[in-house]
Amino acid sequence: MTGEAAFRAGLLDPRQAVPTGLTGPDDDIAGRYAVYRNNVTVALIEALASAFPVVERLVGEAFFHAMAREFVRVHPPESPVMALYGSRFPGWIASFPPVAALPYLPEVAAIEQARRESYHAADAAPLAPEALAARSPEAMAALRPRPHPSARWVRCRHPSLAIWARNSTRSDLAKSPAGEVLICRPQAEVLISAAPLGTAETLAALAAGASLAEAMPTGADHGALFAALFAAGALILRGDNR
Template sequence: MSDQQVFAGALLAAEPSCPPGLTAWNGSDPGRRFAIYRNNVVVSLIDALADTYPVTQELVGEEFFRAMARLFIQANPPRSRMLAFYGDRLADFIEGFPPAAAVSYLADVARLEMLRVSAYHAADAVPLTPAEIAPLLEDEAALPTARIGLHPSLKVLFSRHAVVSLWAAHQTTDVTRALAAVDSDVAEVALVLRVGLDVEISRIAAGAAVFITGLEQGIAFGRAAEQALAADDAFDLAATLGLLIRGGAITTMIIPRSATS
Protein backbone atom coordinates (compact mmCIF):
# COMPACT_ATOMS: atom_id res chain seq x y z
CA MET A 1 0.00 0.00 0.00
CA SER A 2 1.19 3.50 -0.79
CA ASP A 3 1.62 6.10 1.95
CA GLN A 4 -1.43 7.83 0.55
CA GLN A 5 -3.59 4.72 0.85
CA VAL A 6 -2.39 4.12 4.42
CA PHE A 7 -3.18 7.74 5.30
CA ALA A 8 -6.62 7.64 3.66
CA GLY A 9 -7.42 4.30 5.27
CA ALA A 10 -6.52 5.59 8.72
CA LEU A 11 -8.83 8.59 8.22
CA LEU A 12 -11.94 6.44 7.89
CA ALA A 13 -10.96 3.42 9.98
CA ALA A 14 -13.34 2.47 12.78
CA GLU A 15 -10.59 2.59 15.39
CA PRO A 16 -8.39 5.69 15.68
CA SER A 17 -4.77 5.14 14.77
CA CYS A 18 -1.97 7.31 13.47
CA PRO A 19 -0.24 6.33 10.23
CA PRO A 20 3.47 5.68 10.82
CA GLY A 21 6.07 8.24 9.88
CA LEU A 22 4.06 11.41 10.59
CA THR A 23 5.92 14.31 12.15
CA ALA A 24 4.77 17.78 13.23
CA TRP A 25 6.73 20.93 12.38
CA ASN A 26 6.80 22.08 16.02
CA GLY A 27 7.45 18.73 17.59
CA SER A 28 3.91 18.29 18.93
CA ASP A 29 2.22 14.91 19.01
CA PRO A 30 1.37 13.91 15.42
CA GLY A 31 -1.12 11.35 16.72
CA ARG A 32 -3.21 14.04 18.35
CA ARG A 33 -3.03 16.28 15.30
CA PHE A 34 -3.98 13.44 13.00
CA ALA A 35 -6.96 12.67 15.25
CA ILE A 36 -8.19 16.23 14.76
CA TYR A 37 -7.89 15.93 11.01
CA ARG A 38 -9.55 12.53 11.07
CA ASN A 39 -12.44 13.85 13.09
CA ASN A 40 -12.84 16.78 10.69
CA VAL A 41 -13.08 14.45 7.72
CA VAL A 42 -15.65 12.16 9.30
CA VAL A 43 -17.75 14.90 10.89
CA SER A 44 -17.85 16.89 7.64
CA LEU A 45 -19.06 13.80 5.78
CA ILE A 46 -21.66 13.08 8.46
CA ASP A 47 -22.78 16.72 8.26
CA ALA A 48 -23.04 16.43 4.48
CA LEU A 49 -25.31 13.40 4.86
CA ALA A 50 -27.38 15.22 7.48
CA ASP A 51 -27.82 18.11 5.03
CA THR A 52 -28.96 15.79 2.28
CA TYR A 53 -31.18 13.62 4.49
CA PRO A 54 -32.94 15.94 6.98
CA VAL A 55 -36.19 13.96 7.16
CA THR A 56 -34.38 10.63 7.44
CA GLN A 57 -32.50 12.12 10.38
CA GLU A 58 -35.67 13.45 12.00
CA LEU A 59 -37.31 10.05 11.72
CA VAL A 60 -34.68 8.27 13.77
CA GLY A 61 -33.17 11.13 15.73
CA GLU A 62 -29.82 12.85 15.37
CA GLU A 63 -27.91 10.44 17.56
CA PHE A 64 -29.06 7.34 15.69
CA PHE A 65 -28.60 9.01 12.32
CA ARG A 66 -25.06 10.17 13.02
CA ALA A 67 -24.01 6.78 14.35
CA MET A 68 -25.47 5.11 11.27
CA ALA A 69 -23.85 7.70 8.99
CA ARG A 70 -20.46 7.01 10.55
CA LEU A 71 -20.72 3.31 9.70
CA PHE A 72 -21.92 4.17 6.19
CA ILE A 73 -18.94 6.46 5.66
CA GLN A 74 -16.48 3.80 6.79
CA ALA A 75 -17.93 1.39 4.24
CA ASN A 76 -18.54 3.98 1.50
CA PRO A 77 -15.81 6.60 1.29
CA PRO A 78 -16.45 9.43 -1.19
CA ARG A 79 -15.77 8.46 -4.79
CA SER A 80 -16.36 11.90 -6.23
CA ARG A 81 -15.11 15.39 -5.40
CA MET A 82 -18.71 16.55 -5.34
CA LEU A 83 -20.09 16.42 -1.83
CA ALA A 84 -23.60 17.22 -3.06
CA PHE A 85 -24.15 13.67 -4.30
CA TYR A 86 -22.24 11.97 -1.51
CA GLY A 87 -24.38 9.30 0.09
CA ASP A 88 -26.43 8.39 -2.94
CA ARG A 89 -26.20 4.80 -1.71
CA LEU A 90 -27.34 5.50 1.83
CA ALA A 91 -30.82 4.09 1.14
CA ASP A 92 -29.32 0.76 0.09
CA PHE A 93 -27.15 0.80 3.18
CA ILE A 94 -30.21 1.44 5.38
CA GLU A 95 -31.98 -1.56 3.83
CA GLY A 96 -29.16 -3.81 4.93
CA PHE A 97 -28.74 -2.19 8.34
CA PRO A 98 -30.42 -4.38 10.99
CA PRO A 99 -30.90 -1.64 13.63
CA ALA A 100 -33.03 0.32 11.14
CA ALA A 101 -35.11 -2.69 10.08
CA ALA A 102 -38.03 -1.75 12.33
CA VAL A 103 -38.42 1.53 10.48
CA SER A 104 -39.43 -0.11 7.24
CA TYR A 105 -40.04 3.13 5.35
CA LEU A 106 -36.70 4.74 6.27
CA ALA A 107 -34.84 3.62 3.13
CA ASP A 108 -37.53 4.94 0.79
CA VAL A 109 -37.66 8.29 2.58
CA ALA A 110 -33.89 8.46 2.09
CA ARG A 111 -34.33 7.60 -1.60
CA LEU A 112 -36.80 10.42 -1.99
CA GLU A 113 -34.46 12.88 -0.33
CA MET A 114 -31.59 11.91 -2.65
CA LEU A 115 -33.89 12.31 -5.66
CA ARG A 116 -34.62 15.84 -4.45
CA VAL A 117 -30.92 16.65 -4.43
CA SER A 118 -30.44 15.07 -7.87
CA ALA A 119 -33.39 17.03 -9.25
CA TYR A 120 -31.97 20.22 -7.81
CA HIS A 121 -28.71 19.72 -9.67
CA ALA A 122 -30.20 18.24 -12.85
CA ALA A 123 -29.58 19.98 -16.16
CA ASP A 124 -31.84 22.80 -17.28
CA ALA A 125 -34.25 22.21 -20.11
CA VAL A 126 -36.74 24.59 -21.65
CA PRO A 127 -40.27 23.22 -21.30
CA LEU A 128 -42.71 23.24 -24.19
CA THR A 129 -45.50 25.77 -23.82
CA PRO A 130 -49.12 24.76 -24.50
CA ALA A 131 -48.90 26.88 -27.67
CA GLU A 132 -46.00 24.75 -28.87
CA ILE A 133 -47.77 21.49 -28.08
CA ALA A 134 -51.12 22.45 -29.61
CA PRO A 135 -50.07 22.03 -33.29
CA LEU A 136 -49.57 18.30 -32.66
CA LEU A 137 -53.32 17.99 -32.34
CA GLU A 138 -53.66 18.78 -36.04
CA ASP A 139 -52.35 15.36 -37.01
CA GLU A 140 -54.59 13.30 -34.79
CA ALA A 141 -53.93 9.98 -36.53
CA ALA A 142 -50.19 10.26 -35.87
CA LEU A 143 -50.59 11.38 -32.26
CA PRO A 144 -50.26 7.86 -30.73
CA THR A 145 -46.77 7.59 -32.21
CA ALA A 146 -45.56 10.84 -30.63
CA ARG A 147 -42.47 10.64 -28.45
CA ILE A 148 -42.65 12.81 -25.37
CA GLY A 149 -39.37 13.92 -23.81
CA LEU A 150 -39.38 14.79 -20.12
CA HIS A 151 -37.38 17.23 -18.01
CA PRO A 152 -34.00 15.89 -16.80
CA SER A 153 -34.97 16.53 -13.17
CA LEU A 154 -38.10 14.39 -13.34
CA LYS A 155 -38.03 11.14 -11.39
CA VAL A 156 -40.66 8.68 -10.24
CA LEU A 157 -40.29 6.72 -7.00
CA PHE A 158 -42.51 3.72 -6.29
CA SER A 159 -42.80 2.89 -2.61
CA ARG A 160 -44.69 0.34 -0.55
CA HIS A 161 -44.94 3.07 2.07
CA ALA A 162 -46.52 6.48 2.34
CA VAL A 163 -43.22 8.04 1.38
CA VAL A 164 -44.67 11.32 0.09
CA SER A 165 -46.99 11.84 3.06
CA LEU A 166 -44.20 11.05 5.54
CA TRP A 167 -41.88 13.51 3.83
CA ALA A 168 -44.58 16.16 3.56
CA ALA A 169 -45.48 15.80 7.24
CA HIS A 170 -41.93 16.81 8.10
CA GLN A 171 -42.25 20.02 6.10
CA THR A 172 -45.05 21.26 8.37
CA THR A 173 -44.65 23.27 11.54
CA ASP A 174 -46.43 20.68 13.68
CA VAL A 175 -44.76 17.46 12.58
CA THR A 176 -46.27 15.28 15.31
CA ARG A 177 -49.78 16.33 14.41
CA ALA A 178 -49.17 15.90 10.69
CA LEU A 179 -47.64 12.45 11.22
CA ALA A 180 -50.64 11.29 13.22
CA ALA A 181 -52.72 11.58 10.05
CA VAL A 182 -50.28 9.48 7.99
CA ASP A 183 -50.65 5.73 7.61
CA SER A 184 -47.12 4.71 6.70
CA ASP A 185 -48.24 1.36 5.25
CA VAL A 186 -50.18 2.89 2.36
CA ALA A 187 -48.22 2.53 -0.88
CA GLU A 188 -47.47 5.81 -2.62
CA VAL A 189 -45.72 6.95 -5.77
CA ALA A 190 -43.70 10.14 -5.67
CA LEU A 191 -43.09 12.47 -8.59
CA VAL A 192 -39.98 14.60 -8.18
CA LEU A 193 -39.70 17.57 -10.51
CA ARG A 194 -37.82 20.84 -10.46
CA VAL A 195 -40.02 23.74 -11.47
CA GLY A 196 -37.81 26.76 -12.02
CA LEU A 197 -35.46 26.61 -9.05
CA ASP A 198 -37.81 24.73 -6.75
CA VAL A 199 -37.82 20.97 -6.46
CA GLU A 200 -41.40 19.86 -6.04
CA ILE A 201 -42.55 16.52 -4.72
CA SER A 202 -46.03 15.33 -5.42
CA ARG A 203 -47.96 12.14 -4.93
CA ILE A 204 -49.24 10.66 -8.17
CA ALA A 205 -51.66 7.84 -8.92
CA ALA A 206 -50.40 4.42 -9.96
CA GLY A 207 -51.60 4.87 -13.56
CA ALA A 208 -49.90 8.23 -13.92
CA ALA A 209 -46.70 6.65 -12.63
CA VAL A 210 -46.85 3.86 -15.22
CA PHE A 211 -47.52 6.42 -17.96
CA ILE A 212 -44.63 8.67 -16.98
CA THR A 213 -42.25 5.75 -16.52
CA GLY A 214 -43.21 4.53 -19.99
CA LEU A 215 -42.42 7.92 -21.49
CA GLU A 216 -39.09 7.95 -19.65
CA GLN A 217 -38.27 4.64 -21.32
CA GLY A 218 -38.98 6.15 -24.73
CA ILE A 219 -42.29 4.38 -25.31
CA ALA A 220 -44.68 6.14 -27.71
CA PHE A 221 -47.50 8.30 -26.33
CA GLY A 222 -50.33 5.92 -27.29
CA ARG A 223 -48.62 2.78 -25.98
CA ALA A 224 -47.64 4.46 -22.71
CA ALA A 225 -51.23 5.55 -22.17
CA GLU A 226 -52.50 2.02 -22.86
CA GLN A 227 -50.04 0.52 -20.39
CA ALA A 228 -51.18 3.00 -17.78
CA LEU A 229 -54.83 2.18 -18.35
CA ALA A 230 -54.10 -1.54 -18.16
CA ALA A 231 -52.33 -1.04 -14.81
CA ASP A 232 -54.91 1.32 -13.35
CA ASP A 233 -58.57 1.52 -14.37
CA ALA A 234 -58.78 4.99 -12.88
CA PHE A 235 -55.91 6.36 -14.98
CA ASP A 236 -56.74 9.95 -15.95
CA LEU A 237 -54.72 10.83 -19.04
CA ALA A 238 -55.90 14.43 -19.30
CA ALA A 239 -55.09 15.17 -15.65
CA THR A 240 -51.66 13.54 -15.94
CA LEU A 241 -50.81 15.49 -19.08
CA GLY A 242 -52.08 18.64 -17.38
CA LEU A 243 -49.79 17.99 -14.42
CA LEU A 244 -46.80 17.49 -16.70
CA ILE A 245 -47.51 20.52 -18.89
CA ARG A 246 -48.20 22.83 -15.94
CA GLY A 247 -45.01 21.72 -14.22
CA GLY A 248 -42.99 22.36 -17.38
CA ALA A 249 -42.06 18.67 -17.44
CA ILE A 250 -42.56 18.16 -21.18
CA THR A 251 -39.50 19.39 -23.03
CA THR A 252 -39.92 17.70 -26.40
CA MET A 253 -42.86 16.19 -28.26
CA ILE A 254 -42.07 14.80 -31.66
CA ILE A 255 -44.09 12.79 -34.13
CA PRO A 256 -41.66 10.53 -36.03
CA ARG A 257 -41.59 11.51 -39.68
CA SER A 258 -42.36 8.03 -40.98
CA ALA A 259 -45.62 8.01 -39.05
CA THR A 260 -46.91 11.21 -40.60
CA SER A 261 -46.80 9.97 -44.17
Protein backbone atom coordinates in the same frame (compact mmCIF):
# COMPACT_ATOMS: atom_id res chain seq x y z
CA MET B 1 -1.43 -0.13 -0.56
CA THR B 2 0.19 3.17 -1.52
CA GLY B 3 0.84 5.84 1.07
CA GLU B 4 -2.00 7.97 -0.33
CA ALA B 5 -4.42 5.02 -0.31
CA ALA B 6 -3.46 4.13 3.26
CA PHE B 7 -3.98 7.74 4.31
CA ARG B 8 -7.50 7.78 2.79
CA ALA B 9 -8.45 4.36 4.17
CA GLY B 10 -7.40 5.27 7.66
CA LEU B 11 -9.47 8.44 7.69
CA LEU B 12 -12.77 6.55 7.80
CA ASP B 13 -11.69 3.44 9.69
CA PRO B 14 -10.45 4.03 13.23
CA ARG B 15 -9.21 0.45 13.34
CA GLN B 16 -6.54 1.29 10.77
CA ALA B 17 -3.10 2.15 12.05
CA VAL B 18 -1.69 5.60 11.47
CA PRO B 19 -0.10 5.56 8.00
CA THR B 20 3.66 5.47 7.95
CA GLY B 21 5.72 8.31 6.56
CA LEU B 22 3.69 11.16 8.09
CA THR B 23 5.57 14.12 9.48
CA GLY B 24 4.56 17.11 11.56
CA PRO B 25 5.84 19.98 13.70
CA ASP B 26 6.10 17.68 16.74
CA ASP B 27 6.13 14.01 17.63
CA ASP B 28 2.37 13.68 18.15
CA ILE B 29 1.67 12.33 14.65
CA ALA B 30 -0.93 9.85 15.90
CA GLY B 31 -2.80 12.54 17.81
CA ARG B 32 -2.81 14.94 14.88
CA TYR B 33 -4.00 12.24 12.48
CA ALA B 34 -6.77 11.26 14.92
CA VAL B 35 -8.01 14.85 15.03
CA TYR B 36 -8.00 15.09 11.24
CA ARG B 37 -9.76 11.71 10.98
CA ASN B 38 -12.46 12.88 13.38
CA ASN B 39 -12.93 16.17 11.51
CA VAL B 40 -13.41 14.35 8.19
CA THR B 41 -15.94 11.95 9.67
CA VAL B 42 -17.87 14.74 11.39
CA ALA B 43 -17.96 16.78 8.16
CA LEU B 44 -19.40 13.83 6.22
CA ILE B 45 -21.99 13.14 8.93
CA GLU B 46 -23.03 16.79 8.86
CA ALA B 47 -23.31 16.63 5.07
CA LEU B 48 -25.68 13.67 5.39
CA ALA B 49 -27.71 15.40 8.09
CA SER B 50 -28.09 18.42 5.83
CA ALA B 51 -29.13 16.21 2.91
CA PHE B 52 -31.60 14.04 4.85
CA PRO B 53 -33.16 16.32 7.51
CA VAL B 54 -36.44 14.41 7.69
CA VAL B 55 -34.67 11.09 8.17
CA GLU B 56 -32.68 12.68 10.99
CA ARG B 57 -35.86 14.05 12.55
CA LEU B 58 -37.58 10.67 12.38
CA VAL B 59 -34.81 8.72 14.13
CA GLY B 60 -33.39 11.48 16.31
CA GLU B 61 -30.10 13.34 16.06
CA ALA B 62 -28.02 10.95 18.17
CA PHE B 63 -29.20 7.83 16.37
CA PHE B 64 -28.84 9.49 12.96
CA HIS B 65 -25.25 10.49 13.66
CA ALA B 66 -24.40 6.95 14.79
CA MET B 67 -26.08 5.52 11.68
CA ALA B 68 -24.38 8.04 9.40
CA ARG B 69 -21.01 7.19 10.93
CA GLU B 70 -21.51 3.57 9.91
CA PHE B 71 -22.47 4.66 6.40
CA VAL B 72 -19.50 6.94 5.78
CA ARG B 73 -17.10 4.18 6.79
CA VAL B 74 -18.33 1.92 3.99
CA HIS B 75 -19.30 4.61 1.46
CA PRO B 76 -16.71 7.39 1.37
CA PRO B 77 -17.19 10.21 -1.15
CA GLU B 78 -16.64 9.18 -4.76
CA SER B 79 -16.32 12.75 -6.00
CA PRO B 80 -14.80 15.96 -4.63
CA VAL B 81 -18.20 17.60 -5.28
CA MET B 82 -20.12 17.10 -2.06
CA ALA B 83 -23.49 18.45 -3.26
CA LEU B 84 -24.89 14.96 -3.86
CA TYR B 85 -22.86 12.92 -1.37
CA GLY B 86 -25.06 10.22 0.09
CA SER B 87 -26.78 9.00 -3.08
CA ARG B 88 -26.38 5.44 -1.77
CA PHE B 89 -27.81 6.28 1.63
CA PRO B 90 -31.46 5.30 0.92
CA GLY B 91 -30.47 1.87 -0.38
CA TRP B 92 -28.04 1.37 2.48
CA ILE B 93 -30.71 2.22 5.05
CA ALA B 94 -32.90 -0.53 3.58
CA SER B 95 -30.31 -3.11 4.64
CA PHE B 96 -29.38 -1.53 8.00
CA PRO B 97 -30.81 -3.91 10.65
CA PRO B 98 -31.35 -1.35 13.45
CA VAL B 99 -34.04 0.44 11.39
CA ALA B 100 -35.77 -2.67 10.06
CA ALA B 101 -38.84 -1.75 12.13
CA LEU B 102 -39.17 1.48 10.11
CA PRO B 103 -39.82 0.16 6.56
CA TYR B 104 -40.83 3.59 5.33
CA LEU B 105 -37.48 5.15 6.24
CA PRO B 106 -35.60 4.17 3.04
CA GLU B 107 -38.49 5.59 0.98
CA VAL B 108 -38.40 8.87 2.88
CA ALA B 109 -34.65 8.99 2.27
CA ALA B 110 -35.24 8.26 -1.43
CA ILE B 111 -37.66 11.19 -1.64
CA GLU B 112 -35.10 13.49 -0.02
CA GLN B 113 -32.34 12.27 -2.34
CA ALA B 114 -34.56 12.66 -5.42
CA ARG B 115 -35.47 16.18 -4.34
CA ARG B 116 -31.79 17.03 -3.94
CA GLU B 117 -30.89 15.56 -7.34
CA SER B 118 -33.73 17.47 -8.95
CA TYR B 119 -32.51 20.74 -7.47
CA HIS B 120 -29.00 20.26 -8.89
CA ALA B 121 -30.07 18.91 -12.31
CA ALA B 122 -29.63 20.75 -15.61
CA ASP B 123 -32.13 23.35 -16.75
CA ALA B 124 -34.44 22.78 -19.72
CA ALA B 125 -37.63 24.31 -21.07
CA PRO B 126 -40.55 22.02 -20.15
CA LEU B 127 -43.02 20.91 -22.79
CA ALA B 128 -46.14 23.09 -22.63
CA PRO B 129 -49.59 21.61 -23.30
CA GLU B 130 -50.19 24.27 -25.94
CA ALA B 131 -47.38 22.77 -28.03
CA LEU B 132 -49.54 19.68 -28.55
CA ALA B 133 -52.84 21.42 -29.22
CA ALA B 134 -52.55 21.36 -33.01
CA ARG B 135 -51.40 17.75 -33.25
CA SER B 136 -53.70 14.93 -34.25
CA PRO B 137 -54.17 12.03 -31.81
CA GLU B 138 -51.99 9.89 -34.07
CA ALA B 139 -49.23 12.48 -34.13
CA MET B 140 -49.36 12.82 -30.35
CA ALA B 141 -49.17 9.06 -29.87
CA ALA B 142 -46.06 8.95 -32.05
CA LEU B 143 -44.24 11.69 -30.10
CA ARG B 144 -41.15 10.66 -28.18
CA PRO B 145 -40.67 13.27 -25.45
CA ARG B 146 -38.18 12.54 -22.72
CA PRO B 147 -38.25 13.31 -19.00
CA HIS B 148 -37.07 16.74 -17.95
CA PRO B 149 -33.44 16.52 -16.71
CA SER B 150 -34.66 17.29 -13.20
CA ALA B 151 -37.53 14.77 -13.21
CA ARG B 152 -37.29 12.08 -10.55
CA TRP B 153 -39.81 9.50 -9.47
CA VAL B 154 -40.09 7.27 -6.42
CA ARG B 155 -42.35 4.27 -5.89
CA CYS B 156 -43.50 3.98 -2.27
CA ARG B 157 -45.09 0.92 -0.66
CA HIS B 158 -45.79 3.01 2.43
CA PRO B 159 -47.31 6.50 2.90
CA SER B 160 -43.78 7.88 2.87
CA LEU B 161 -44.64 11.11 1.09
CA ALA B 162 -47.13 11.92 3.85
CA ILE B 163 -44.51 11.08 6.48
CA TRP B 164 -41.98 13.30 4.74
CA ALA B 165 -44.55 16.09 4.39
CA ARG B 166 -45.58 16.01 8.06
CA ASN B 167 -41.94 16.41 9.04
CA SER B 168 -41.13 19.21 6.60
CA THR B 169 -43.04 22.27 5.41
CA ARG B 170 -45.52 20.59 3.06
CA SER B 171 -48.67 20.16 5.11
CA ASP B 172 -50.65 20.04 1.85
CA LEU B 173 -49.16 16.58 1.19
CA ALA B 174 -49.64 15.26 4.71
CA LYS B 175 -52.46 12.90 3.69
CA SER B 176 -50.81 11.48 0.58
CA PRO B 177 -51.33 7.70 0.29
CA ALA B 178 -48.75 5.09 -0.56
CA GLY B 179 -47.98 5.11 -4.27
CA GLU B 180 -45.83 7.14 -6.63
CA VAL B 181 -44.06 10.44 -6.07
CA LEU B 182 -43.09 12.84 -8.86
CA ILE B 183 -40.37 15.43 -8.33
CA CYS B 184 -39.26 18.01 -10.88
CA ARG B 185 -37.71 21.49 -11.14
CA PRO B 186 -38.99 23.03 -14.38
CA GLN B 187 -38.18 26.54 -13.17
CA ALA B 188 -36.49 27.75 -9.98
CA GLU B 189 -38.58 25.72 -7.52
CA VAL B 190 -38.52 21.98 -6.95
CA LEU B 191 -42.06 20.64 -7.27
CA ILE B 192 -43.07 17.47 -5.45
CA SER B 193 -46.43 15.74 -5.66
CA ALA B 194 -48.27 12.47 -5.29
CA ALA B 195 -48.52 11.01 -8.78
CA PRO B 196 -51.05 8.71 -10.48
CA LEU B 197 -50.31 5.03 -10.79
CA GLY B 198 -48.18 4.47 -13.88
CA THR B 199 -46.21 7.72 -13.70
CA ALA B 200 -42.92 6.02 -12.89
CA GLU B 201 -43.43 3.39 -15.58
CA THR B 202 -44.28 6.06 -18.15
CA LEU B 203 -41.26 8.23 -17.40
CA ALA B 204 -38.90 5.25 -17.33
CA ALA B 205 -40.19 4.14 -20.75
CA LEU B 206 -39.85 7.64 -22.19
CA ALA B 207 -36.32 7.86 -20.83
CA ALA B 208 -35.57 4.64 -22.72
CA GLY B 209 -36.83 6.18 -25.98
CA ALA B 210 -40.44 4.96 -26.15
CA SER B 211 -43.21 6.92 -27.82
CA LEU B 212 -46.14 8.22 -25.80
CA ALA B 213 -48.31 5.40 -27.13
CA GLU B 214 -45.71 2.84 -26.06
CA ALA B 215 -44.97 4.45 -22.71
CA MET B 216 -48.48 4.87 -21.32
CA PRO B 217 -49.35 1.74 -19.30
CA THR B 218 -52.47 -0.18 -20.25
CA GLY B 219 -55.18 0.34 -17.67
CA ALA B 220 -53.69 3.55 -16.28
CA ASP B 221 -55.66 6.78 -16.21
CA HIS B 222 -53.98 8.50 -19.15
CA GLY B 223 -55.75 11.79 -18.52
CA ALA B 224 -54.51 11.90 -14.94
CA LEU B 225 -51.02 10.95 -16.09
CA PHE B 226 -50.88 13.77 -18.64
CA ALA B 227 -52.21 16.24 -16.07
CA ALA B 228 -49.58 15.24 -13.52
CA LEU B 229 -46.70 15.30 -16.00
CA PHE B 230 -47.63 18.72 -17.39
CA ALA B 231 -48.33 20.20 -13.96
CA ALA B 232 -44.83 19.17 -12.87
CA GLY B 233 -43.19 20.28 -16.13
CA ALA B 234 -41.77 16.77 -16.31
CA LEU B 235 -41.49 16.43 -20.12
CA ILE B 236 -39.31 18.00 -22.78
CA LEU B 237 -39.30 17.40 -26.52
CA ARG B 238 -36.45 15.54 -28.16
CA GLY B 239 -34.72 17.26 -31.02
CA ASP B 240 -36.10 14.72 -33.50
CA ASN B 241 -39.76 15.51 -32.66
CA ARG B 242 -41.58 17.72 -35.10
